Amino acid sequence: MQNHPVYSDNDPQNELSTLNLGPTHPATHGVFQNVLQLDGERIVSGVSTIGYIHRAFEKIAEHRPFYQITPLTDRLNYCSSPINNMGWHMTVEKLLGIETPKRVDYLRIIVMELARISDHIICNGVLGVDTGAFTGFLYMMEYREAIYEIYEEVCGSRLTTNIGRIGGFERNFNAIAFSKLRKFLKEFPPVLKEFESLFNRNRIFVDRTKGVAEVTAEAALSYSWSGPLLRAAGVDYDVRAMNPYSSYEDFDFEVPVGENGDVYSRFLVRNEEMKQSLRLIEQALVKLEKEPTDIFHADVPEFYLPPKEEVYNNMEALIYHFKIVMGEVPTPATEVYHSVEGANGELGFYLVNDGGRAPYRLHFRRPSFINYQMYAPMSRGMLLSDAIINMSSLNVIAGELDA
Amino acid sequence: MGKITNEELLKNINTKFEGQLTLVGEPFGLLTLETGREQIIDILTYLKTDLSLQFIYLTDITAIHYPEQEKPIGVIYHLHSLINNVRIRIKVFLPDGDFHIPTATTVWDGANWMERETYDYFGVIFDGHPDLRRILNVDDMTAFPMRKEFPLEDPNRVDKKDYFFGR
Amino acid sequence: MSDIQIVGAPAGVEGAGFFATSLDKAVGLARANSLWPLPFATSCCGIEFMATMASHYDLSRFGAERLSFSPRQADLLMVMGTIAKKMGPVLRQVYLQMAEPRWVMAVGACASSGGIFDTYSVLQGIDEIIPVDVYVPGCPPRPEAIIDGFINIQKLVKTESLRRRNEPEYQKLLASYGIQ
Numbered sequence: 001m002q003n004h005p006v007y008s009d010n011d012p013q014n015e016l017s018t019l020n021l022g023p024t025h026p027a028t029h030g031v032f033q034n035v036l037q038l039d040g041e042r043i044v045s046g047v048s049t050i051g052y053i054h055r056a057f058e059k060i061a062e063h064r065p066f067y068q069i070t071p072l073t074d075r076l077n078y079c080s081s082p083i084n085n086m087g088w089h090m091t092v093e094k095l096l097g098i099e100t101p102k103r104v105d106y107l108r109i110i111v112m113e114l115a116r117i118s119d120h121i122i123c124n125g126v127l128g129v130d131t132g133a134f135t136g137f138l139y140m141m142e143y144r145e146a147i148y149e150i151y152e153e154v155c156g157s158r159l160t161t162n163i164g165r166i167g168g169f170e171r172n173f174n175a176i177a178f179s180k181l182r183k184f185l186k187e188f189p190p191v192l193k194e195f196e197s198l199f200n201r202n203r204i205f206v207d208r209t210k211g212v213a214e215v216t217a218e219a220a221l222s223y224s225w226s227g228p229l230l231r232a233a234g235v236d237y238d239v240r241a242m243n244p245y246s247s248y249e250d251f252d253f254e255v256p257v258g259e260n261g262d263v264y265s266r267f268l269v270r271n272e273e274m275k276q277s278l279r280l281i282e283q284a285l286v287k288l289e290k291e292p293t294d295i296f297h298a299d300v301p302e303f304y305l306p307p308k309e310e311v312y313n314n315m316e317a318l319i320y321h322f323k324i325v326m327g328e329v330p331t332p333a334t335e336v337y338h339s340v341e342g343a344n345g346e347l348g349f350y351l352v353n354d355g356g357r358a359p360y361r362l363h364f365r366r367p368s369f370i371n372y373q374m375y376a377p378m379s380r381g382m383l384l385s386d387a388i389i390n391m392s393s394l395n396v397i398a399g400e401l402d403a
Numbered sequence: 404m405g406k407i408t409n410e411e412l413l414k415n416i417n418t419k420f421e422g423q424l425t426l427v428g429e430p431f432g433l434l435t436l437e438t439g440r441e442q443i444i445d446i447l448t449y450l451k452t453d454l455s456l457q458f459i460y461l462t463d464i465t466a467i468h469y470p471e472q473e474k475p476i477g478v479i480y481h482l483h484s485l486i487n488n489v490r491i492r493i494k495v496f497l498p499d500g501d502f503h504i505p506t507a508t509t510v511w512d513g514a515n516w517m518e519r520e521t522y523d524y525f526g527v528i529f530d531g532h533p534d535l536r537r538i539l540n541v542d543d544m545t546a547f548p549m550r551k552e553f554p555l556e557d558p559n560r561v562d563k564k565d566y567f568f569g570r
Numbered sequence: 571m572s573d574i575q576i577v578g579a580p581a582g583v584e585g586a587g588f589f590a591t592s593l594d595k596a597v598g599l600a601r602a603n604s605l606w607p608l609p610f611a612t613s614c615c616g617i618e619f620m621a622t623m624a625s626h627y628d629l630s631r632f633g634a635e636r637l638s639f640s641p642r643q644a645d646l647l648m649v650m651g652t653i654a655k656k657m658g659p660v661l662r663q664v665y666l667q668m669a670e671p672r673w674v675m676a677v678g679a680c681a682s683s684g685g686i687f688d689t690y691s692v693l694q695g696i697d698e699i700i701p702v703d704v705y706v707p708g709c710p711p712r713p714e715a716i717i718d719g720f721i722n723i724q725k726l727v728k729t730e731s732l733r734r735r736n737e738p739e740y741q742k743l744l745a746s747y748g749i750q
């Protein structure tokens with residue numbers, strides 16, 4: 001870009017140097033390898049290599065019954081596992097034609113929006129760290145712990161949550177979960193505000209991020225970007241608004257859109273999305289008051305695993321348990337594509353079923369994988385330090401990248 | 404929901420590509436068509452550029468393997484028209500031993516890695532692709548792991564003898 | 571009064587104006603309380619490590635304040651996350667680059683045994699390519715568990731003889747991995 005010195009052809013300074021960034025470089029926050037050709041500090045070209053934690057999810061999925069695939073989805077985008085879990089459950093429910101009660105939908109929205117917040121906390125916090133501000137990260141991480149505590153009340157686990165079952169939740173939310181949620185809703189907004197006031201007009205931060213890695217809407221669409229990145233580039237595509245699932249249509253929320261797709265507007269979009277998520281959770285809590293409090297799953301005994309005590313003490317439950325575990329309930333032989341708005345973009349599940357207990361083929365449309373492919377082409381001409389910041393604002397999660 | 408219905412969509416495509424597409428069905432409201440590899444790029448380009456359709460968003464490219472079929476490998480495209488909010492799925496089946504199909508990178512830049520992944524998993528060769536290498540698996544792998552005959556578990560494991568499990 | 575506690579002195583002989591102990595113990599004490607970990611975080615477990623490092627759990631309390639991203643200066647290799655076969659050689663290279671004394675901690679089911687991924691592409695436990703001192707179970711282990719694993723490493727470091735790395739047993743172990 002500006003101030004780029006022009007060398008003559010036989011100038012020894014004209015030589016390019018090769019830099020191998022990754023796969024275990026601390027600045028990459030994950031296992032990404034980029035071999036960059038550098039002219040001084042400016043990137044001339046780059047080649048990305050991925051697959052360093054390829055775990056063969058799609059192959060495993062062909063060998064597992066539907067309810068055992070949930071733990072796999074946890075490990076896709078592990079910063080926001082519940083969204084993946086719910087997306088998978090909803091895909092199967094769509095396939096099987098299961099209607100979930102409204103209360104389940106609202107509870108799901110609470111969990112999914114919490115997950116979105118926790119994902120954005122990490123992304124924006126780490127972006128701060130990469131520009132040299134550690135404070136914001138530490139402030140925000142504290143509240144990610146608060147979110148994890150809510151998960152723990154709901155499902156017993158922190159990171160790889162495995163929340164829910166096909167048809168709903170494994171158990172009802174308890175009172176502590178709600179009180180922790182209310183506490184979070186009260187305490188987090190001021191911290192978010194403080195976080196914003198630390199960064200939004202911070203001279204160093206703005207100088208490092210504004211105008212860096214600008215992406216036009218056309219380029220973003222051509223590379224099939226989705227999620228906050230696409231919205232930062234000015235396209236208001238949000239699966240929640242466009243193809244509402246899990247009763248998102250009952251809610252009132254906005255889809256924040258950025259202007260020029262640079263790192264700064266991605267940061268702002270993510271912050272704004274956290275606020276919208278808080279709004280959604282608050283609305284869901286109000287709506288929940290009107291719902292009967294004891295419903296937490298759809299009434300589909302052929303697919304919803306009964307609680308263990310029931311299995312031991314009740315004949316019918318035992319039979320259903322047996323049928324589900326042995327995969328003896330017929331399922332429709334058809335194909336279904338369902339997508340949810342993951343924290344990084346459109347997370348899609350393409351499921352081809354042949355009526356057996358395991359999918360015939362399951363393909364994950366993984367937003368990180370698709371978003372990351374623009375990284376090497378867009379790095380051309382960038383400063384190395386800008387490319388690092390660009391990478392952290394893409395929020396590529398290795399698990400989702402490599403599947 | 405969508406501004407154009409599946410019937411209108413089908414009619415529109417059929418008037419342009421008479422007899423080159425067959426309707427597979429509409430599972431869960433998603434129009435699914437099948438076509439051949441000769442015209443796939445024309446169809447994709449038309450879908451993307453036609454002003455009333457505008458399928459500008461390539462959601463996904465993947466493949467599927469049916470070993471017992473005469474044409475065992477199917478490449479599957481998911482497109483999304485953001486303006487009309489309607490999706491379409493197009494399948495192309497490839498004959499055994501000749502897994503070639505023209506690349507869609509000429510239409511969307513984003514098709515690049517999706518096709519590399521499909522190549523890596525299934526061995527589908529996208530003719531004209533700028534950089535068709537393995538992407539997820541190690542470079543020196545010779546098999547294509549998502550084909551049905553490939554085992555899930557590593558066959559070279561030594562610590563998993565049947566007698567440990569009473570088998 | 572600050573409530574910071576100073577680590578206790580090892581067993582030794584104490585008298586007026588002097589304190590004598592064996593060099594092993596003194597060095598072990600120093601090493602154990604200033605371990606520099608190299609976080610080799612590949613996937614989900616790495617996120618839990620992030621939580622372990624951050625304010626809530628704070629691994630720095632155990633003397634591991636300074637993360638060393640360069641293998642040359644690291645004492646402890648913490649492998650967190652799935653190691654695919656593609657990553658295996660990289661991990662081994664990092665281990666080889668570390669100087670003695672070095673310890674290895676396998677955090678999580680994946681690093682210990684391959685975890686839920688019994689597939690063609692995943693290494694079934696890092697102990698197939700490098701020796702491991704402490705395994706931490708869990709998928710992912712809670713931060714408390716990671717800290718527990720760390721304390722166990724500290725115990726090892728404290729009680730280890732200075733010359734363990736020269737012992738024939740250890741040499742044999744390394745040789746079995748093809749490491750000189």
Ligand code: SF4
Nearest residue numbers: 614651678679680709
């Ligand atoms: S042990 Fe579990 S949480 Fe840890 S890397 Fe493996 S799958 Fe992820």
